[in-house]
Structures are given as C-alpha cells and as structure tokens.
Amino acid sequence: MALATQRVDVPxxxxxxxxxxKCKACIEVCPLDVLVKNPETGKAYMKYDECxxxxxxxxxxPTNAITVQIPFLLR
Amino acid sequence: xxxxxxxxxxxxIGGGTAGTMAxxxxxxxNPDADVLILEKANIRRSGAIAMGMDGVNTAVIPxxxxxxxxxxxxxxxxxxxxxxxxxxxxxxxxFEVIQELESWGVKFQKDHEGNYDLKQVHRVGKYxxxxxxxxxxxxxxxxxxxxxxxxxxxxxxxxxxxxxxxRAIGAVGFDVRKGDFVxxxxxxxxxxxxxxxxxxxxxxxxxxxTYENPTNAGDGYSMAYHAGAELTNxxxxxxxxxxxxxxxxxxxYVASPFGAYTANAEGNRFISCDYWSGQMMxxxxxxxNSGKGPVHLKxxxxxxxTISEIERVLWxxxxxxxxxxxxxxxxxxxxxxxxxxxxxxxLCSGHSASGVWVNDKAETxxxxxxxxxxxxxxxxxxxxxxxxxxxxxxxNAMDYVEGLEHVEPDPEFLATEKARIYAPxxxxxxxxxxxxxxxxxxxxNDYLQPPKSPTKMxxxxxxxxxxxxxxxxMGAQDPHxxxxxxxxxxxxxxxxxxARASLYRKESRWGxxxxxxxxxxxxxxxxxxxxxxxxxxxxxMEMFKRPVSPYMVEVNLQQEVYxxxxx
Numbered sequence: 001m002a003l004a005t006q007r008v009d010v011p012x013x014x015x016x017x018x019x020x021x022k023c024k025a026c027i028e029v030c031p032l033d034v035l036v037k038n039p040e041t042g043k044a045y046m047k048y049d050e051c052x053x054x055x056x057x058x059x060x061x062p063t064n065a066i067t068v069q070i071p072f073l074l075r
Numbered sequence: 076x077x078x079x080x081x082x083x084x085x086x087x088i089g090g091g092t093a094g095t096m097a098x099x100x101x102x103x104x105n106p107d108a109d110v111l112i113l114e115k116a117n118i119r120r121s122g123a124i125a126m127g128m129d130g131v132n133t134a135v136i137p138x139x140x141x142x143x144x145x146x147x148x149x150x151x152x153x154x155x156x157x158x159x160x161x162x163x164x165x166x167x168x169x170f171e172v173i174q175e176l177e178s179w180g181v182k183f184q185k186d187h188e189g190n191y192d193l194k195q196v197h198r199v200g201k202y203x204x205x206x207x208x209x210x211x212x213x214x215x216x217x218x219x220x221x222x223x224x225x226x227x228x229x230x231x232x233x234x235x236x237x238x239x240x241x242r243a244i245g246a247v248g249f250d251v252r253k254g255d256f257v258x259x260x261x262x263x264x265x266x267x268x269x270x271x272x273x274x275x276x277x278x279x280x281x282x283x284x285t286y287e288n289p290t291n292a293g294d295g296y297s298m299a300y301h302a303g304a305e306l307t308n309x310x311x312x313x314x315x316x317x318x319x320x321x322x323x324x325x326x327x328y329v330a331s332p333f334g335a336y337t338a339n340a341e342g343n344r345f346i347s348c349d350y351w352s353g354q355m356m357x358x359x360x361x362x363x364n365s366g367k368g369p370v371h372l373k374x375x376x377x378x379x380x381t382i383s384e385i386e387r388v389l390w391x392x393x394x395x396x397x398x399x400x401x402x403x404x405x406x407x408x409x410x411x412x413x414x415x416x417x418x419x420x421x422l423c424s425g426h427s428a429s430g431v432w433v434n435d436k437a438e439t440x441x442x443x444x445x446x447x448x449x450x451x452x453x454x455x456x457x458x459x460x461x462x463x464x465x466x467x468x469x470x471n472a473m474d475y476v477e478g479l480e481h482v483e484p485d486p487e488f489l490a491t492e493k494a495r496i497y498a499p500x501x502x503x504x505x506x507x508x509x510x511x512x513x514x515x516x517x518x519x520n521d522y523l524q525p526p527k528s529p530t531k532m533x534x535x536x537x538x539x540x541x542x543x544x545x546x547x548x549m550g551a552q553d554p555h556x557x558x559x560x561x562x563x564x565x566x567x568x569x570x571x572x573x574a575r576a577s578l579y580r581k582e583s584r585w586g587x588x589x590x591x592x593x594x595x596x597x598x599x600x601x602x603x604x605x606x607x608x609x610x611x612x613x614x615x616m617e618m619f620k621r622p623v624s625p626y627m628v629e630v631n632l633q634q635e636v637y638x639x640x641x642x
Contacts, residue, residue, distance in 0.1 A: 003507070028117055031121050033230065054288070071283075073284065075403055
C-alpha cells in the first residue's frame, strides 16, 4: 500500500507557554486518548484527530493551557 | 508483545454509567469478592456521561408516578414489543438509585418545599428530573468505585468474551497504549460498553462527530454475539433529532418544561410531544420532507431570564461545547431557532430498543454473562435504567459466582484471538483505519438509513459481508491505531446485524426506526414478537422470533396508539 500524509486542522490547541512538563491531566482524562506529550518538549499535543469536543481535557487542565474548538467540519 | 494474566471474581467490561454501578453494587453485596472494572478510556471521564448529565429522563418518584404507570407509558411508546418485567425494574429501583446518588453528593433539582421538581416531557406522566448541577456525575462515581475498593484497569479494551463449556469465563483484550495482550479469567462477566454510536456516518463527515461518545463503537453488541448470546430487535435503530452539524441534543428535554418546543420553518408545532420515540422521529422526517423544513427548537418566544436559565444548564452539562458551537455561528436562542436534523443511525437500547437480550436479572442467554446499560435490551432506559441494570447485574452476579472456580482458557482460542488483534500491526503501511471506517459507515448510510428498502438492504448486507476482506487490509502503526482498527471490526458486526434484522422483520414498527417502504404498515398478526439473532453452531448469523411475554401491566394497544402528530 502507498500512503500519503495529509494536513488536518485539529480541534485541541495547547498553549505551550502554560503547559506543565510533569502534568498529564489532559492525557489521562481524554476518552478518545488522542493527546500525548511531545518527548522533546514535554508539552501536550493532539496526535490523533479523533475528538468528541467533550471538554474534559480543557476543564481538568490546571493552568488553562487547553482550548477545544469545534472540529472544522462541524464548526 | 507481553501478555498480562489477570484473575477476578466479577469482570465489568466498560466503566461508564452501568459499569461503575455494577462494580459498586457487587462489592456492597460481597465486600470480600474481587471485582475488576476494565475500561478502554479512564473511568473518571468515560462513557455516555463523561461530562455529566443535565437530567434524569426516567425518574419514577413515589407520590408522582408508579412503576406500573411508567411501564404502561413505555409499552405504548415502544409499540408494545418489549419485556415489561425488564422495564418494571427501572421503575421499581430507580428511586433508590436516585437516593443513593444523592447520598454520594449528586444533586437533583428540588422545589421550594424540598420535593423533587419533576417535569413532564413524556406524552403522559412526569418522569424528567432536572440536574442543573450534574456535570461532575462521573467524577463522583469514580470516587465511589475507589471507596468501595473495586479494582480498575484503565486503557485496556476488551475484544472477546471467553466462553467454555457454555459459560462465560473471562475476556481478552489489549492495552491501547502499551500494546500488551491481556487475558482475564473471571467467574462472571458483565458487558456494559454502551451504544453502537459509530454505526452511521454523521452528515458532517467527521467520524467522531457522533451523538454518542464515539468510544462506544458497539463493542458489547459484537462481543455478546461472538460469545453466543442472543440479541434482539436490532432493526429498531437509534435515530435522534439533533442540532444540525453539531449532532448533539438541542435539548428539548431541558428546554420544553420552560416552554420551548420543536417547530417547523414557519414556527408552528408539528408534534405535540418532544419525547423521543420512533413515531416522533417519523413525524420529524415527514416534516423535513414536506417543504416545511428545516425544523428547529424554538425558544425565541421566551423571556430573557428563562433563556438564561436554559443556557446555564445546557452550557455546563452533558455536551457543554454547544455554547461555543452556537457562538461560532453567531446564533443566539433569543433570536434564532436551533436548526435540527435527523441523525445517522446507531444502536442503543437507552434511547430505542435494540440490544443484547436480557431478563429482569440482567442475565444474557449465556450463563455467567450479563449485560447492562445502553447495550442491554431494556427499551427507553436512559441513564437511570443503566444504573438500575448495572445494579441488577452486580447483585445477581455475586449470587452466581458463589462456589464457582476459575476455568483455564482454551490455548487455541487465545492464539486465534491474539493473531486477529495484532494483524494490523504487521501491516503498518496497510489502509488506515480512518478510511476503512469511513467507507463502512458511508455504506451504512447509503443502504440502511430509513426509510428502508429491501433491495438496498440486500446490497448493503452483501457489502458488509464482503467487508471482512477489507478489514484484512487495515494497517496500524501503534497500539492506539490498533484500538481504532478493532473498533471497526465491532462496527462491521453491528452493520451486518442491523441489515439482517431489518430484512427479517417484514413490517414497519417504531415509526422511523423501522420504516420499510415495502411493508409500510404494522402487522401485529405476524410480527407482534421480538426478532432475535445469534451466532449458530456453524458460525452463521441466524434470525428467529421470540414471543413477547404476557404483560404484567394491562395495556390495550388497539386503543392506545402512540400518536404525537399535530394535524
């Protein structure tokens, strides 16, 4: 099979200046498990575009680093 | 690949509404027993009520209604085909559930005198109890799970129930982060994995823009089927009237007690009752196709304070991102109607009637295997019904496991299942799960979305059968993608069940849920029965009739026809 990488607009935006390296609150609560840490920076980001825009990640972030947008196709 | 071996007395698959309650009740029944909740997400925020719930839809509170009245209303709303004794349990135990939740800190709306402030949304009777502060429901349940010393394993997804000598002996699955193969021996198992919310494709085209939490991919429907359990009335689809594009509730259950209602483009009522039923959905479908659409939830005739009150509830609970959806489009309930549309199809007993066949003890037809919540066949059960069925499964399973020993799993079964699960990892450059899922669910829309046509359903069924070959092309690059791949397997099973069941029942029933163009009328003579299915000895999906048990609450269905059309 031949694969191509496509760019997509993802709903979860992380403000890296506020994201804490040792905190995993958003990653732990995401029902779809789409958030991970960038191993180089220690900051969280949305790795998989599989979002229910349900908001636990945003609500449970202790530093308000996360903004969840309605996914582009629904917005 | 590492293998983890676990043992427990009672395995709860799915830690949502029903699952957390099943675990808690099992421990209350026998504190010495070992109870394990297996959850593919994290029980703190998982399942249908991940962000709480804005109200109870099936509250039978003494002094307001009786279980018998409730059974009667649901019997009529569900066109008579149901097991009344199952529905009765929801009416019988719901009040105790509400009281227990209250003792744990869950708040329900009360009037100035401290009485439960019940609202009427159903055609007859007050069963809706608002929960304006219901947002932390799941966190409260997770805390009680811990207090009751129920063990929890998060981020492990079950793929099959293990069955030996005709009884459930555990389950297998894998760690969706580390990839470990997980084998769990249990003396009893309850499946409570929610709806099949990823069956049809949303009109937006976004795979996860579903009404149900998209983690609920029909896992339990598929696992019960492969375990040999019977499923019932799968043709009674879940179809909801939802905010167009957003695909979440508008939500008439919250807003209609304040005076809001569903209206056509002219602002006029076309249904007399906003309670979700197949007949209500059929009227909505007719209105949308009459030239008087689109339909909308109308609130703009209400005063500012009332609308603020409605917003306060809707912006905080269940689907709080509704607020930013409207904001992004510059919509305000004070001036704009909420444009609504008919959702894609799903399977969910909580809202309609399809599910794994259970009795009033939450037992499936496989000994040691229970089912609860949205996937168990108790019509119109909603959240309180999920709590009640979880409770029943926990208590009854504790009786069942008494004196039982663990059974060694069959090595051949384990090897076969392990090979099935991990196959996509051997094809990292295989077709991505997103594309495989998209096409499968588009077929579901093309061929199964009501109104149902026999030839279309035949074509769909053939496509779903052929889709086994497509599943074999799917590739995964990590355990996370593997989780999505195995969910596509669940969705395919549900699509085949939905097609076969819809072809089998040669009549129309439940309004739009099972509206057949070739048999547009209800046929009580031949089809006043359940349409059940199961995996035959030879591995074929077989359909058969099951009689409706004699009613415990008398209802004259000739006179009591569910009709909410405004003419």
